[in-house]
Amino acid sequence: MGMTSSATETEPDAEPDSALVTARRQLERAATHVDVEPGVIERLKHPTRVQQVSVPLERDDGSVEVFTGYRAQHDDVRGPYKGGLRYHPEVSAEECTGLSMWMTWKCAVMDLPFGGGKGGIAVDPKALTGEETERLTRRFAEELRDVVGPTTDVPAPDMGTDAQTMAWFMDAYSMQQGETIPGVVTGKPPVIGGSYGREEAPGRSAAIAAREAVRYHDRELAETTVAVQGFGSVGANAARLLEDWGATVVAVSDINGAIYDPDGLETHAIPTHDEEPEAVLEQAAPETLSNGELLTLDVDVLLPAAVGNVITANNADDIRADIVVEGANGPTTFAADAILEEREIPVIPDILANAGGVTVSYFEWLQDINRRQWSLERVNEELEEHVLEAWHDVRAEVDDRGLTWRDAAYVVALSRIAEAKATRGLWP
Ligand code: NAD
Numbered sequence: 001m002g003m004t005s006s007a008t009e010t011e012p013d014a015e016p017d018s019a020l021v022t023a024r025r026q027l028e029r030a031a032t033h034v035d036v037e038p039g040v041i042e043r044l045k046h047p048t049r050v051q052q053v054s055v056p057l058e059r060d061d062g063s064v065e066v067f068t069g070y071r072a073q074h075d076d077v078r079g080p081y082k083g084g085l086r087y088h089p090e091v092s093a094e095e096c097t098g099l100s101m102w103m104t105w106k107c108a109v110m111d112l113p114f115g116g117g118k119g120g121i122a123v124d125p126k127a128l129t130g131e132e133t134e135r136l137t138r139r140f141a142e143e144l145r146d147v148v149g150p151t152t153d154v155p156a157p158d159m160g161t162d163a164q165t166m167a168w169f170m171d172a173y174s175m176q177q178g179e180t181i182p183g184v185v186t187g188k189p190p191v192i193g194g195s196y197g198r199e200e201a202p203g204r205s206a207a208i209a210a211r212e213a214v215r216y217h218d219r220e221l222a223e224t225t226v227a228v229q230g231f232g233s234v235g236a237n238a239a240r241l242l243e244d245w246g247a248t249v250v251a252v253s254d255i256n257g258a259i260y261d262p263d264g265l266e267t268h269a270i271p272t273h274d275e276e277p278e279a280v281l282e283q284a285a286p287e288t289l290s291n292g293e294l295l296t297l298d299v300d301v302l303l304p305a306a307v308g309n310v311i312t313a314n315n316a317d318d319i320r321a322d323i324v325v326e327g328a329n330g331p332t333t334f335a336a337d338a339i340l341e342e343r344e345i346p347v348i349p350d351i352l353a354n355a356g357g358v359t360v361s362y363f364e365w366l367q368d369i370n371r372r373q374w375s376l377e378r379v380n381e382e383l384e385e386h387v388l389e390a391w392h393d394v395r396a397e398v399d400d401r402g403l404t405w406r407d408a409a410y411v412v413a414l415s416r417i418a419e420a421k422a423t424r425g426l427w428p
Pocket of ligand 1: 274
């Protein structure tokens with residue numbers, strides 16, 4: 001083990017794949033492995049609808065600015081649309097559509113009774129005060145009121161939004177409907193119907209996926225080294241659990257770079273992005289590395305858990321990990337995926353590895369509908385069960401048909417969606 005001398009930087013491809021382009025390509029690829037009517041595939045290339053709204057905001061200085069918001073609803077054959085709302089300057093109808101397609105596959109591979117949605121506002125949340133964010137969110141909730149609801153479309157937090165944003169959204173919706181409806185969004189604070197364990201769930205599922213992948217390859221976690229890119233909600237929770245379960249986490253990073261200790265880092269002592277932003281490089285460690293160097297470390301498990309498009313055609317040949325587990329959404333480009341497949345490096349896909357988030361969102365929705373809160377222990381037990389069931393379903397496709405883990409996950413998801421469509425039929 002050690003660092004490569006020819007490490008490449010974490011430069012995304014010049015033209016990174018858009019979420020919609022990737023989502024359609026992955027659908028087409030999965031379709032070649034499943035016996036599904038072409039009409040169903042054609043239908044799944046398109047969203048049911050994309051709602052575009054104008055969201056006027058009175059700034060603190062009294063001036064008025066109008067922002068554009070979106071809600072893409074891809075498919076609801078298996079249940080209400082489900083997916084995040086992001087506040088980011090680059091939010092667009094196309095991006096929301098692509099991300100909503102990913103949510104359809106993610107919910108289906110986890111066998112949750114949800115379809116895929118995604119939305120947001122094209123705005124820089126850092127340029128807003130707390131009061132402005134609240135007013136913007138309440139108005140957005142009002143503009144989306146006709147298309148969301150606990151049995152139709154259930155948003156959640158995403159980039160630039162958090163539990164407080166969901167609380168405002170839920171309150172605005174409930175006030176207009178005349179009753180408290182916690183199940184209209186998930187990712188709320190537990191005091192108003194949020195679920196315990198929601199925050200750490202994507203990291204927990206990524207850790208479970210890494211653990212199962214290690215076992216699948218006949219290895220012991222106690223003899224496993226792990227490098228984690230991104231020490232935020234997903235990366236830090238995954239790193240800490242893997243360390244608790246006996247693995248040696250040799251490197252972690254944030255946007256500024258990585259720390260590396262071949263004997264293992266104490267991940268609980270390193271502040272997460274939420275606890276203290278970008279503090280990784282301030283921790284004592286024998287070596288610091290760039291994010292590009294971290295990606296090419298000779299470790300057993302590489303867990304990219306920061307941003308998309310970091311494993312690209314430029315550095316896929318330099319990856320020396322034996323297993324890649326996608327904590328982030330879309331960290332591996334389509335071109336890089338082909339290179340890793342050729343090099344026989346298994347990639348456990350995002351729609352399986354980080355699906356703990358939407359799975360606990362489902363538990364939150366059940367708790368809201370039943371008006372009954374689950375204990376953290378119950379949440380974690382049921383999450384473990386769900387992730388393992390999905391893991392075994394996907395593994396069966398890998399074993400029986402020799403598919404990559406990504407193709408296998410898409411086949412599981414697409415088969416479920418296609419079967420539901422065939423059974424329900426096209427109306428009218
Ligand atoms: P976060 O904001 O909590 O943490 C992100 C971390 O990545 C930070 O440590 C940040 O410094 C680092 N980072 C940012 N840009 C980087 C770069 N270019 N190179 C290296 N490091 C960089 O974010 P999060 O919630 O942990 O989300 C991480 C990824 O996981 C995203 O792709 C997100 O879409 C995905 N994801 C998150 C959730 C969730 O519920 N939190 C669920 C599923 C998927």
